Amino acid sequence: MLKQAGANAWFHKGDLRRAQAWYAEALAGMRAHPEFGMEMWKVYKDLGDVFRRKGDNRRAEEMYEAAIQSAYDYYKPFKNRELAKLNCQLGTYALESGDLDRALAFFQEAMIQVFPEFNNADPAANPAPAEVYTESWIMDACAGKGRTLHARYLRTGGEADLTNAARCFDLAIEGVRQLKQSLGNDAAKIYLGDFSHAFFEEAIAVNFLLWEKRKDPVFIEKIFELMEGSKSSTLQNALQLNRAVIFAGVDKDLLRREEFLRVSMAEYQKRVQEERMKGETKDTSQILVYRKKIGDLEREYDQLLQKIGEEDPRFKSAMREVAPVALSDFRHQILGKTDRVLEFFMGKNNLYILSFDRQHADVRALPLASGVYNELFEWLARFQKPEAMNADYADFLQTGHLLFKQLFGDLAFPSDRPLKLLVIPDGIAAILPFEALNLTPPGAPPVFLIERAELRMAYSASVLTQQENWPVKTKEWVHFAPEFRTGVRGLSPLLYSARETEGVYGMTTFSGRSATLPAFLEWAPRCAWIHLSTHARSGGNGVAPHVEFYDSTLYLPGIYALRLSAEMVILSTCESGLGTIEKGEGVMSLARGFSYAGAKSLISSLWEVNEFSTAGIFSGFYQYLKKGKTRAEALRLAKLDYLHSPDRPAFEKTPWYWAGFMLIGVDGPVRHQSPVRAGFYGLCLVLAGVAWVIWRRRRSAGHSSLRRA
Structure with missing residues (x-):
């Protein structure tokens, strides 16, 4: 056993000569001691890996055959997950070697070993979805078979292989779902999401090919289901838990x-x-x-x-797994408020874009090798500093136009109003300022997407559905603006931050020294509207994303621990929409943290925003809310006011100054009688009351004088 462990260490260090020698010694020791027979097949398999890495395929094959024989001798007549594991490993080797029929045989045998009631060696046969249970090798066996069938379709064009591959990936993804349900903490679920992301990509690729061949809407439905299944499941679970804790009594x-x-x-x-x-x-x-x-x-x-x-049966009922939203249901729910939905899936090889409205749906695949991925990175790099954007503004506009054509295709815009767009991004697209994309070709004056469309974002259709149905019991509004005028804790002053909510009657404001973390933790759970104007960072180098208050720092785990019932959270900070991008979950940002805690809508930032332009945009945002505009309308119009202001020099009208903030989640006018309107109407009532008192006094005075006369 020690020799085997040592051989593993040499193998991972890349010393194949010593690894081979130590494996051989371990094998000799096991032959002399039959009680270690259960480990013998593993050594044969590891020796096969050594020869394979050396390029000696003949010896590798011999070792793999010996591993199979040894394993079956030990485990027969019973099924065993170790046999499933071995067959998956050998199936992967055969697939990479191009021996597809042999790979299929290995993966089929792996499925036989891992499914208790399944015994069919015909690759055309599969277990029923109801037979899937919590077992990690189910995922590998079914996905491996699906991958092999996909490869054989590309080689032979047999459509039956493509259909069978889709079924196999369905089984693998059902295995992912059940395994994720069994995991306790978020970290394990996020790791599984990253591990299983390739399964979703391969399943989408297979269904995309079926869609191209048959144009059957069932494949659009399936691609939507897969895109949704690959996104934000941990966030969905958190929203479900929060709702159960807050509202289940x-x-x-x-x-x-x-x-x-x-x-x-x-x-x-x-x-x-x-x-x-x-x-x-x-x-x-x-x-x-x-x-x-x-x-x-x-x-x-x-x-x-x-x-x-x-x-508590109510809590248990609230925590039952929520069925993923179907495309037909989501269309009915959302398309009264939105003209078109674009959902993205960022894979290793392709960027898939599903686009639909009430009547039509289509899906496109952009090969990342075509350059779109590099263009996205280069374009995003221009938003780091205004100087980077202005250095070659014409090139920035040209790249923005190319990206618009690639991402939106031949999207048509209404002539009389902005197109209402809901974007469900994935991967790097989640930090893309879509509003700054340029609709016009090189040489023409720029027309930014914000000028023709009203955008909002969502983590996923399923998360948005949960947020839409999230009840809000509170009505108070609060604004925290620490300002840091004296440079407290080494933080630079934010002199314009308190102006962002000027004129919003009924807003409780904590500014300067009063904008402390304890005050925020006390007020946030009871507020429907939370506006933070402060410093924040997206994290990095082992430090979590965090937001600053006058006296202390609130880190992302502390935000996760909140229980909010908030209609809106506005993060007027730097980088609140940035963070580590986790496959299968999204951007681990401050914005996501507040969504996790229970915010229905958010406005967050994508870079180090300009304080002066931010104050102007949010001041305009509240003015438009007061006029009854929806959140998306109000934010768009406030940005356009800034963009088209005659008082701004041209260099301050580049997207760096106005495109940094995005709306995520639920749209609509302000619910309840908000402080914006309640304060306004309240002031009107007070003024009316004062006027009435003055009138009465004058009238009384007039009567008295008449009587004295």
Whole structure:
């Protein structure tokens, strides 16, 4: 066993000569001690990998055959997941070698080993979806078979292989879904989302080919289902949990315990962040202590949720898995408010774009090798600083036009109003300022997409559906603007930030020293509208995204720990929409954190925005809300006012100054009687009352004088 472990170490270091020698010694020892027979097939398989890496395919084949024989001798007559694992590994080797029929045989055998009731060796046969259970090798076996059938279709053109491949990927993805349900913490679910992202890409590729061949709408429905399944599942689970905790009427003592554990986990995660920020002086042992405490709290939290579910049927009912939204249902739900939806899937080889309105739907595949990926990166790089954009503005506009044509194709715009667009991005597209794309070819005056379209974003159709149905019990509005006028904690002053909500009656404002983290944590859960005007960073180098208050820093884990019932959160900060892009989940940003906590709508930023232009845009935004405009309309019109203002020099009208903020989530006019209108109407009532009192006094005075006369 020690020789085997040592051989594994040499193999991973790339020392194939020593690895081969140590594996051979391990094999000899196992032959002499039959009690280690269960490990013998693994050594044969590892030796095969050594010869394969050396390029000695003949010897590799011999070792793989010996591995199969040894494994079946040991496990027969029973099925075993280790046999499924071995067959998957050998199937992958055969697929990479181009021996597709042999690869199919291996993957079919792997499926036989991993599905208890399935015994059909015919590659045309598959288990029923109902036979899928929580087992990781189900994913690999079914996806491997689907991948091989897809490769054989590309070689022979047999459409039956393509149809069979689609069924196999359905089984693999059902395996992903069930395994994800069994996982406790978000980190494990996000890891599984990253691991399984390739399955979704391959499934979309197969269904895209079927769509091109048959033009059957069922494949559009399927592609939508796959795109949705690949996005934001952890966020969906969080929204479901938040709703259950807030609205299911859980026992108050259990709620207090749930809050204590949730806040405690956030506190220890904050301590990890603060220790990391010490750089070379950080105490690694203390970080390990904090991480152990976080692990203990996570386990206790999971146990508490299980207990709540057992004792409270309403909570248990609220936590039942929500069925993914179907394309037909989503069309009915959303297209009264939106003209067209574009949903993206960013794969390793292609960017898939699904576009639909009430009557029509289509899907396109943009090969990333065509240059679109590089163009996206180069164009985004221009938004880092205004100087980078202005250095070659003509080239920036030209690239923006090329991207518009690639991403939107022949999109038609109404002549009498802006096109209402909902964009569900993926990958790098999630940080793309779509409004700054240029509709006109080189040489013509630029026409930005914002001038012809009204945009908003969503994490996924399923998340948006949950947000649409999220009840808001609170009505208070609050604005936090620390300003940092004295450069407190080394943060630069934000002199215009308090102006962003000027004229919004009924807005409670915490500015300067009063804009503290404890005040925010007290007010945020009871507010329907939260506006933050402060510093923030997207994180990096081991530090989580964070937002600054006058006295302290709120890190992303602390935002996850909030329980909000907010109609809108406005993050008038830098980089609040940026963060690490996780396949299968999205951008791990401050914006996502507030969505996770329960915000129905957000406005967040994509770069280090300009403070002066930001103040002007948000001031205009509130003025348009007061006039009854929807959130998307109000933000668009405020940006256009800035863009077309005669008081701005041309260099301050580039997209860097106005395109940084995007609306995510639910649209619509302000719900309830908002402070914008309530304050206005309240002021009118006060003025009317004052006028009435003055009139009465004058009238009384007039009567008195007449009587004295």
